[in-house]
Amino acid sequence: MSRHIFALLVASLVLLAPRQASAFSLLGARASWMTDEVGLSPKYGALVGGPMNLGEAYRFNMPVLTYAYDASFLRFFGASGVAAIESAMKVLNDIPAADSMSTTLEEFPTVTLRHNATASALSIIDLKTTALAFMVEQLGVAAPENFIWSIRAHYTDANQVDHFSVFNPNFDPVTLQQSSSINGFQFTYQIFQTGTAEWKAVNFPVDPLAPAFTTVANFDQSFGFAGRGASLAFGFGSYFPALTREDIAAFRYMLGTTNYAVESLLPDVIASTGGAIGVSGGTSVGSGGIGGGSTGGFSGGFGEPWSPVFSVFAGGTGSANPPWSTVTVSTNVATNAVVVTAATTGLPRVVNALRPGVGKYKFVQIGYDSILGASTTPYLVTWLDRYVTNRTTRVQAVARQVTLPDVLFSAGDLGVVDHVPILSRVTADGYIDNSALNRVGGIQDTELVGPGLIDTGKVIAFSKLGRYFINTEETGEADGFLFNGWGSFDGSTNAPVIYPTGTSLKEIEKLVLGGR
Secondary structure, eight states: OHHHHHHHHHHHHHHHSOOOOOOBEEEEOOOTTOSGGGTOSTTTSOTTOEEEOTTOOEEOSSSEEEEEEOHHHHHHHHHHHHHHHHHHHHHHHTSOOGGGSOSSOTTSOSOOOEEOHHHHHTTEEEHHHHHHHHHHHHTTEEOHHHHSSEEEEEEEOTTSOEEEEEEOOOBOTTTOOBOOEETTEEEEEEEEEEETTEEEEEEEESSTTSOSOOOGGGHHHHTTGGGOSSOGGGGTTEEOSSOOHHHHHHHHHHHOTTOOEEEOOOTTEEEOOOSOOEEEESOOOSTTOOOSSSSSOOOOOTTSTTTTSOOOOSOOOOTTSOOOOOEEEEEETTTTEEEEEETTTOOEEEOSEEEOOOSOOEEEEOOOBTTTTBOSSOEEEEEEEEEEETTEEEEEEEEEEESSOSEEEEEEOOOEETTEEOOEEEOOOOEEEOGGGGOOSSSOOTTOOOSEEEOSOEEEEEEOOOSEEEOOSSOOGGGSEEEOEEEEOOSSSSOOEESSTTOOHHHHHHHHTTOO
């Protein structure tokens, strides 16, 4: 008996022990009121959406996502650039299954931001970290430092006095209560006028010595990419080797198998006859590639932490699955679920249904032909879709024939903002709003914009302008501010890699140190 009392006492002390305050933010389809006036348009907030409330999360409801590189990326960044992106994708692939994480997420660090002095002195921004930040954003995770306090509405009275309502779309991962802390640091806000009839609630830590940002989700917004954030100079030399607790918390909330939402399937998902579950077809595409009967592919199996939802395997043709086909739609009145039947197989699939999170994403690299604008050989992705009907969890085998990667990494001249070259660009809003499916009785919320699905076909593009100078008035090279662009670096003593891959580090050092 005393042993049980002792165990209960220890458990109570753990629950009562002080915990570092934290919170996460969600990103989804931007509501009609998220405009320049309240600082929530693409001009001042995330390019791909706005802050969501609990229950309005946007996510993928398929566990396998594909990505590829086009020719422009490969020519400019080369093998080193591919290695940098692969490193970022590994960080995402290494995220544990949502249900395997601890309640407090204490196993994840609150601060992972690092700094490379050489890269900072040479005005270089880390390619891997930027790609990782954009991927996190594309997966429905918002930057809490940007949205922790946000303006909901602005009003100017008859005496020309401005009034604001400010809300707090940031949530503690344990209690799911609203929070104004990020990775243990308390935040507050100050409203600033940013333009004619444009306002922004600017968030900053209460402690002036605390870091202004700690999350990977905020990296691309903190450093002024596309001319929308703070000074670009703060990004030089900074890098994230891993996600922080807040980034992980958002994934746990969205992908948890107890987080249910009424969702549709993406339009290109069809019924499968079963057979092997995973990815098949195509050819191996190097590091991280998938099989088609050759080596170098992923191997998985039911021992993986995200199984038995799916496993990814090398080899196979997917011939046991139905071919791509037209579909017909019918409604099952008894369950109120929309059923789609593949015309060539007669197999039904449940489209609209109550679904849990998929637990974990797996990212798989596929081949891509920039001239054809598609994969040279289609890939078949199959998995087991779980849904609830009549209070019973059911499973159906479904498939997608992938001819375009879900995420494509590219490079190009992306234009300028106020004469400053744009360093990176991401696909704008790509969402499927399922809010109508989730309105059941009660007050019809006209402002509801979620929950929903994140659509495929994302493009993450990086500037291939290379190094450039910023000059003022009639000045020359000696007076210009040098920006060296993209690089790859870490905490080792290895010299940074500078892109394009033929760029000489010695030449860059000579320019920076005055030997122009």
